[in-house]
Amino acid sequence: MLTIRDLHARVEGNEILRGINLTVNAGEVHAIMGPNGSGKSTLAGVLAGRAAYSVTAGSVRFEGKDLLAMEPEDRAREGLFLAFQYPVEIPGVNNSYFLKSSLNAIRKHRGLEELDAVDFLTLIRQRMKLVEMDESFLNRPVNEGFSGGEKKRNEIFHMAVLEPRLAILDETDSGLDIDALKIVADGVNTLRRPDNATIVVTHYQRLLNYIVPDVVHVLVDGRIVKSGGKELALELEERGYDWVRENNARATVAG
Amino acid sequence: MPSEQQPMITWYEEQFGAFEKSLNGGRTSEIHALRRKGIAAFAALGFPTPRQEEWRFTNIAPITKTAFQPSRQSADLSIVEDRIRPLLLAGAWHLVFVNGQFAPSVSHLAGLPAGVMVSALSEALQKHPNEILPALGAVVRSDENAFTALNTAFLQEGAFIAVRDGMDVERPIQVLFAAHSPGGPTLIQPRNIVIGGARSRFTIVEQYVGVSEHPYLTNAVTEISLGARAVLEHDRVQEESLEAYHVDSLQVHLRRDCRYTSTAVSLGGAIARSTIGTVLDDEGIECTLNGLLLATGTQLLDSHTAIDHARPNCASHELYKSILDGQSHGVFNGKIFVRKDAQKTDAKQTNKTLLLSDDAVIDTKPQLEIFADDVKCTHGATVGQLDDEQIFYLRSRGIAEADARDILTYAFASDVIGRIAVEGVRTRLEPVIHARLSRARTTEHARVHQS
Numbered sequence: 001m002l003t004i005r006d007l008h009a010r011v012e013g014n015e016i017l018r019g020i021n022l023t024v025n026a027g028e029v030h031a032i033m034g035p036n037g038s039g040k041s042t043l044a045g046v047l048a049g050r051a052a053y054s055v056t057a058g059s060v061r062f063e064g065k066d067l068l069a070m071e072p073e074d075r076a077r078e079g080l081f082l083a084f085q086y087p088v089e090i091p092g093v094n095n096s097y098f099l100k101s102s103l104n105a106i107r108k109h110r111g112l113e114e115l116d117a118v119d120f121l122t123l124i125r126q127r128m129k130l131v132e133m134d135e136s137f138l139n140r141p142v143n144e145g146f147s148g149g150e151k152k153r154n155e156i157f158h159m160a161v162l163e164p165r166l167a168i169l170d171e172t173d174s175g176l177d178i179d180a181l182k183i184v185a186d187g188v189n190t191l192r193r194p195d196n197a198t199i200v201v202t203h204y205q206r207l208l209n210y211i212v213p214d215v216v217h218v219l220v221d222g223r224i225v226k227s228g229g230k231e232l233a234l235e236l237e238e239r240g241y242d243w244v245r246e247n248n249a250r251a252t253v254a255g
Numbered sequence: 256m257p258s259e260q261q262p263m264i265t266w267y268e269e270q271f272g273a274f275e276k277s278l279n280g281g282r283t284s285e286i287h288a289l290r291r292k293g294i295a296a297f298a299a300l301g302f303p304t305p306r307q308e309e310w311r312f313t314n315i316a317p318i319t320k321t322a323f324q325p326s327r328q329s330a331d332l333s334i335v336e337d338r339i340r341p342l343l344l345a346g347a348w349h350l351v352f353v354n355g356q357f358a359p360s361v362s363h364l365a366g367l368p369a370g371v372m373v374s375a376l377s378e379a380l381q382k383h384p385n386e387i388l389p390a391l392g393a394v395v396r397s398d399e400n401a402f403t404a405l406n407t408a409f410l411q412e413g414a415f416i417a418v419r420d421g422m423d424v425e426r427p428i429q430v431l432f433a434a435h436s437p438g439g440p441t442l443i444q445p446r447n448i449v450i451g452g453a454r455s456r457f458t459i460v461e462q463y464v465g466v467s468e469h470p471y472l473t474n475a476v477t478e479i480s481l482g483a484r485a486v487l488e489h490d491r492v493q494e495e496s497l498e499a500y501h502v503d504s505l506q507v508h509l510r511r512d513c514r515y516t517s518t519a520v521s522l523g524g525a526i527a528r529s530t531i532g533t534v535l536d537d538e539g540i541e542c543t544l545n546g547l548l549l550a551t552g553t554q555l556l557d558s559h560t561a562i563d564h565a566r567p568n569c570a571s572h573e574l575y576k577s578i579l580d581g582q583s584h585g586v587f588n589g590k591i592f593v594r595k596d597a598q599k600t601d602a603k604q605t606n607k608t609l610l611l612s613d614d615a616v617i618d619t620k621p622q623l624e625i626f627a628d629d630v631k632c633t634h635g636a637t638v639g640q641l642d643d644e645q646i647f648y649l650r651s652r653g654i655a656e657a658d659a660r661d662i663l664t665y666a667f668a669s670d671v672i673g674r675i676a677v678e679g680v681r682t683r684l685e686p687v688i689h690a691r692l693s694r695a696r697t698t699e700h701a702r703v704h705q706s
Contacts, residue, residue: 048651051643075655088648092666101662102652141666158652223456
């Protein structure tokens with residue numbers, strides 16, 4: 001589904017990603033872990049098409065297409081979804097209007113008919129239950145006045161409505177208490193299907209107790225330095241990122 | 256008065272002479288004495304120039320250099336009636352003027368409740384001269400500036416609305432001024448009088464619409480006075496032709512425990528200058544002024560507001576927003592006076608501008624003059640562009656960039672639009688605003704491609 005080859009990217013002249021290689025297949029959940037500043041959010045942003053990042057080398061194929069050549073809206077229409085680390089407040093635009101515009105833009109791209117008001121409402125009511133969101137959130141401006149946890153739940157709610165092929169959750173666990181974390185994780189797990197995939201970007205292992213990954217990657221200084229099964233997350237939690245850093249340094253010296 | 260204006264002053268004096276002749280017997284009336292004062296004041300003042308502080312940012316040379324012909328009775332209204340009917344609000348009383356002349360065929364006033372008078376000013380003057388004459392010029396000084404003076408000189412027609420004490424008028428009163436002047440630059444000068452009795456409650460929609468793209472000048476004066484505990488919701492929509500000029504002056508006099516709300520949306524006109532003055536002349540008054548300016552191309556839209564807190568314990572809230580695209584120019588000037596007497600005043604003014612292009616310009620000037628010491632007065636002005644992070648957020652959910660910009664621009668205006676009292680006005684404006692924004696974008700696009 002997603003193939004990243006030797007991806008290099010810069011932000012304001014600083015090279016943040018220094019050769020990422022990653023393959024994600026349909027049906028898989030990948031976790032990308034790493035210390036602050038390792039490039040986790042940059043990777044998520046580059047995949048979603050954030051303008052501040054410039055790709056200097058490498059390639060990304062998504063469902064056989066050149067992802068980096070696409071505008072952000074086309075990436076979304078092709079089935080990519082980024083759950084923002086800091087969901088953006090949009091005063092004056094109500095949540096359900098936004099979702100409807102978004103869903104219909106995606107459906108149109110896929111050659112489906114736009115949903116009418118009744119079908120749309122039926123769909124979103126059903127999906128709200130996944131993240132236990134109150135209906136009052138539909139008519140409120142997008143994220144405005146939402147608590148940190150409500151914003152994150154709203155992201156997963158959007159994801160549930162848009163049904164992406166590949167979802168990237170960027171630090172969705174940050175700022176969540178344990179109850180909200182469980183709700184968000186349950187939502188993500190319910191949406192798992194053999195034909196979609198998820199990349200969970202996180203600093204802490206905690207979320208991975210609830211969203212169990214097939215593969216865990218450790219990102220340090222813009223490179224994936226270690227990949228393994230779900231037990232790698234636990235090992236990291238126990239031994240800290242310095243352990244991988246040291247290992248990495250040793251490996252580099254040895255190599 | 257600058258000497259280069261002399262030919263234009265003479266032009267309007269000549270027009271006044273012709274107007275006088277057409278009046279026949281009306282020349283000796285009391286109202287005509289007022290008109291004569293008007294033309295004299297106009298000749299003495301001359302049109303304002305950018306050298307005057309009040310007009311510093313607003314160059315009205317195209318207005319002062321055009322010889323506008325005062326509008327006369329138009330014979331055939333049938334062409335414009337088809338354009339007017341879709342503009343009439345469902346469930347409202349309709350008082351319609353075409354080129355300043357009362358248009359009975361598209362007005363609907365039959366069945367007005369007793370105690371509610373809605374009519375053409377000329378008709379009201381004929382029927383109740385003694386009641387109405389003192390109201391003319393009671394709130395607006397005819398020598399305030401050249402425009403109010405000129406309006407007074409040709410004073411003849413406009414909207415007259417009077418609501419008796421205690422009357423609650425359920426249906427909104429829509430006053431629609433349609434302009435259609437294919438025959439050359441026309442001068443349209445409505446004079447509107449609104450009198451709300453004590454404890455009266457009513458809603459007015461005041462609307463200026465150009466039904467064809469021709470140059471003309473609307474120069475309107477509106478005088479409103481409200482009695483104690485009256486409540487007036489006043490929606491105002493300015494959609495003049497983009498070839499036209501629009502100047503209006505609204506003066507509002509408020510008494511004890513009144514509630515007055517004006518929500519003004521200004522979209523039209525090559526140059527449009529709107530002046531609002533409110534006097535809070537007793538205690539317990541709440542005055543709210545909302546405004547939205549939406550300018551594209553080379554439009555110049557100007558809003559001057561003044562809120563005069565003359566007495567204690569009153570509140571005023573003001574929210575004005577501008578969206579400027581192309582090479583348009585917006586002007587906001589918000590005066591708030593708090594007199595020495597006006598303790599416990601609570602005044603809040605907010606002015607926000609969204610610039611959609613690098614060539615658009617806003618001049619914004621809050622002007623607070625406070626002479627009382629126990630008051631709460633705040634003001635804030637912001638000028639900004641669309642937020643890149645918001646645009647990216649929308650795009651990352653599949654929304655095209657142009658649509659994202661459109662959604663966010665409309666969202667910027669939405670709180671002012673949300674304050675429009677009459678739902679029918681709101682729902683009609685929504686597509687009009689969207690169309691204006693996307694039209695601006697298309698034009699901008701064409702311009703870029705040409706160059």
